[in-house]
Amino acid sequence: MIEDFISGNRKIAVVGLGYVGLPLCVGFGRVFKGVIGFDISESRVNELKSGNDWTLEVSPDDIKKTSVEFTANPQTLKNASVIIIAVPTPINSHNIPDLRPLESASQIVGSNMSKGAIVVYESTVYPGVTEDICGRILEKYSGMKAGIDFKLGYSPERINPGDKIHTLENIVKVVAGQDNETTELLSEIYGKVVKAGIYKAQNIKTAEAAKVIENIQRDLNIALINELSIIFHKLGLDTREVLDAAKTKWNFLPFEPGLVGGHCIGVDPYYLTFKAQEVGYHPEVILAGRRINDYMGKYIAEQTIKELIKAQVAVKGSRVLIMGFTFKENVKDVRNTRVIDIYNELKEYGVSPFVYDPEADREEVRLEYGIDIIESPENSSPYDGIIVTVKHDEFKEFSVEYLRSLYGNNSPVLIDVKGFLNGDILKSSGFRYWRL
Numbered sequence: 001m002i003e004d005f006i007s008g009n010r011k012i013a014v015v016g017l018g019y020v021g022l023p024l025c026v027g028f029g030r031v032f033k034g035v036i037g038f039d040i041s042e043s044r045v046n047e048l049k050s051g052n053d054w055t056l057e058v059s060p061d062d063i064k065k066t067s068v069e070f071t072a073n074p075q076t077l078k079n080a081s082v083i084i085i086a087v088p089t090p091i092n093s094h095n096i097p098d099l100r101p102l103e104s105a106s107q108i109v110g111s112n113m114s115k116g117a118i119v120v121y122e123s124t125v126y127p128g129v130t131e132d133i134c135g136r137i138l139e140k141y142s143g144m145k146a147g148i149d150f151k152l153g154y155s156p157e158r159i160n161p162g163d164k165i166h167t168l169e170n171i172v173k174v175v176a177g178q179d180n181e182t183t184e185l186l187s188e189i190y191g192k193v194v195k196a197g198i199y200k201a202q203n204i205k206t207a208e209a210a211k212v213i214e215n216i217q218r219d220l221n222i223a224l225i226n227e228l229s230i231i232f233h234k235l236g237l238d239t240r241e242v243l244d245a246a247k248t249k250w251n252f253l254p255f256e257p258g259l260v261g262g263h264c265i266g267v268d269p270y271y272l273t274f275k276a277q278e279v280g281y282h283p284e285v286i287l288a289g290r291r292i293n294d295y296m297g298k299y300i301a302e303q304t305i306k307e308l309i310k311a312q313v314a315v316k317g318s319r320v321l322i323m324g325f326t327f328k329e330n331v332k333d334v335r336n337t338r339v340i341d342i343y344n345e346l347k348e349y350g351v352s353p354f355v356y357d358p359e360a361d362r363e364e365v366r367l368e369y370g371i372d373i374i375e376s377p378e379n380s381s382p383y384d385g386i387i388v389t390v391k392h393d394e395f396k397e398f399s400v401e402y403l404r405s406l407y408g409n410n411s412p413v414l415i416d417v418k419g420f421l422n423g424d425i426l427k428s429s430g431f432r433y434w435r436l
Contacts, residue, residue: 002188005081008033012189013080015105017044017070019055019263019333020122020157021086026058027168027193029066036080040108042072054361055332057161077112082189085109085134086122086157088263090336095270095290097126099133106134110141113150118182120153124212124268126275127205130154131178152178153186154204156211161262162331172196176207215268216286221255222265223289226296229257229436233303240419240435257436258418259300259389260293261327261338297341300436304342304387304415305349307432311411313384316350321383321406324390325357325365325373329418334360339389340369354380358394382408387415396420400429 004010013036014025025037039045047053048070051060069076077083087101102123109119119138121130135146144150155175160166173194177183187198201207229239239257246252260266269286276283308315327337339355346353355365355373362373374380383406388395403426404412414426416435426433 001185002192005032005189006192010081011036011079013038013077013083015039015077015083015085015109016087017048018086018088019057019161020159021084022048022053022055023057023159023168024084024086024122024157025068026062026066029068031192033067034079035066035068036076037068037070038074038077039070039072045070045072055161057159074108074112077109078114080114080117082118082120082186083109083113084120084122084155088335089123089125089267089271090263091267091270097271097274099125099129102129102134103137106137107141110138113138113142113144115144115149118151118153118177118185120155120186122155122157124156124215124264124271125208126212126271127208128275130204130208147178151182152204153182154201154207155186155190156207156214158214161333162328169193169195172199174199174201174207174210176201176204178204209272212268212272215265216272216289218255219260219265219269219293220285220289221253222258222260223292225255226257226260226436227292230299238435256419257296259296259327259338259341261336262333263335266293266327266336266338294338294341296436297338298345300387300415300417301342301345301349303434304346304385304413305351307413307415307434308385311384311409311413311432313409313411313413317352318350318384319352319354319380319382319408320346320385320387321377321380322353322355323357323377323386323388323395324392325355325360325371326390326392329391330359330393332359332361332364334365334368340371342387342389343371354383357390357392359392377406381406384409385413385415387417388421389417391418391420400425404429404431 011034012028012032014021015038017037017039029035051064085105087105090098092098135152139146146152158171173190175186175190177186183200187200191198232239247254269290273283273286325339326334343353355371356377357373365371365373411432413432419435423433
């Protein structure tokens with residue numbers, strides 16, 4: 001059967017061409033003929049047809065070399081034997097899972113799928129969403145029965161935006177089908193693209209649970225280090241120096257303090273805690289980690305205010321430059337960035353914050369957060385303080401002299417959230433340097 005997919009007699013479609021769907025779609029396009037890439041955004045489809053990807057996850061050469069048919073016409077999904085849905089699964093302002101993108105995609109697929117199709121979900125969800133929610137939507141809009149007229153599958157995405165080492169091909173892929181036959185076929189299909197290997201989960205719910213705890217584990221580990229950082233600062237200790245000493249033990253996990261944003265680590269735990277509470281259990285540890293990590297933006301802003309006061313700067317009306325707005329270094333992704341917490345908290349103190357980020361899309365930031373990113377750090381200088389939140393490559397190139405030129409006082413405050421600047425040199429150059 002796999003030969004039919006390779007030849008294009010049977011087609012694969014990917015629904016949702018974002019950070020996850022596009023690399024998957026292009027990866028399939030290298031191996032299989034007639035791959036369909038569907039997105040509801042015509043502008044996104046036209047962009048990809050022209051060979052460009054604004055997320056920079058896939059190069060123009062890779063897009064042009066692929067045989068993918070990019071389209072915004074949902075009726076093309078009728079031609080697909082396997083339909084893979086890779087759409088966002090965010091949370092709302094109350095930290096409750098927002099399944100609307102997933103439900104909408106399921107409606108589109110259900111209205112346009114053919115009998116015998118396999119529908120696979122890659123979005124991060126809590127156990128039960130694929131079969132109990134999405135499956136029923138597919139049944140409603142297709143008029144068919146799951147497990148009989150079509151099959152369900154789940155294969156959690158493991159894409160790390162901006163990471164050119166841990167790519168789709170190099171990360172073990174978990175697959176699970178509604179039955180053994182479906183699992184085996186998905187294993188063959190994904191196995192043609194993923195060279196790192198395939199892991200067959202016992203069932204769909206197990207695969208869903210495995211995905212969500214991957215990010216919960218990271219969230220909790222970072223929360224522990226963040227809490228330790230707060231404690232160490234109160235003890236007059238440098239957190240990075242403590243961690244460097246601890247890392248000399250072979251089994252110490254090398255996590256670092258910082259903001260926890262993005263579409264995965266800062267969001268996924270709430271999917272499992274929502275389901276846990278639904279079945280009558282209140283998760284203590286997971287939510288405690290979330291509270292700590294969600295507090296870090298406020299904590300960093302508070303430390304900035306303290307350093308401004310120590311520098312004898314009048315807080316109200318002071319000018320602070322925030323360098324970096326994306327959720328991590330060298331990516332355009334501003335989804336769930338916790339830098340916004342620093343920005344908002346500074347404004348509460350009467351500070352005038354300015355944001356500079358060479359990677360972030362200015363229009364997206366304006367629409368999503370109501371903030372206008374300045375075109376260059378010099379545009380709004382001089383500043384009383386600077387907060388460097390992200391390790392963009394451009395920021396690593398800034399000299400001490402350049403940074404000093406951006407200030408208007410003799411006791412420049414510099415907050416290094418990621419701790420990647422040379423604090424000793426900055427301190428010897430007259431900076432009030434603080435790092436998380």
